Amino acid sequence: MARTLRQLALAYDELDAPADLSPTELLVWDAARAATAHAYAPYSHFCVGAALLLADGTIFQGTNQENAAYPSGLCAERTALFGLAAAQPGHAPIVGMAVAARPATGDFGPAMPCGACRQVMTEYEARQGQPIPLLLPSRGGSILRFAALADLMPFTFLADDLPSA
Numbered sequence: 001m002a003r004t005l006r007q008l009a010l011a012y013d014e015l016d017a018p019a020d021l022s023p024t025e026l027l028v029w030d031a032a033r034a035a036t037a038h039a040y041a042p043y044s045h046f047c048v049g050a051a052l053l054l055a056d057g058t059i060f061q062g063t064n065q066e067n068a069a070y071p072s073g074l075c076a077e078r079t080a081l082f083g084l085a086a087a088q089p090g091h092a093p094i095v096g097m098a099v100a101a102r103p104a105t106g107d108f109g110p111a112m113p114c115g116a117c118r119q120v121m122t123e124y125e126a127r128q129g130q131p132i133p134l135l136l137p138s139r140g141g142s143i144l145r146f147a148a149l150a151d152l153m154p155f156t157f158l159a160d161d162l163p164s165a
Contacts, residue, residue: 008154012145013145014145015143016141016142021143024053024096028098032049032100032135033100036101039076040063040065042066043066043070045105046064047101048063048101048111053096055092055093060080060087060088061080062078063076075117076099077117077120078116078117094124100137101137109137110138111137115153119157123156124149126150132148133148134152
């Protein structure tokens, strides 16, 4: 039995502060942070916002929405993507995405999308056929810049992986 050891490298930029973002990136970054004010997080008290920048300049926001039956809640990344698709079918391509998080009474901190969000994000990127750059807050106030959502989930399960009918 042959065995091949493979390694996977993750490419991203780490920026020191929002001042290192381009004006367009800063727009979507600030929109994600502003969205946290509309999160419904009475159980975790962890407010998450996501913002999508469309090619036509439109910004679409999403927030985490919790529920007393915990699994029934939804993350900010998915509310943004699902909400955009429901509200604006045929929308302009998504050209940027940012996520922000903070405690209900505190400062912004790291926010990494969960596995379910990464799966959904990757499928939306595949559906539109072009990369969606992503900005994520990291520890120590730095910002992680990914060239594509797929960079967060290299082993995706997409429509092509389903058996044909």
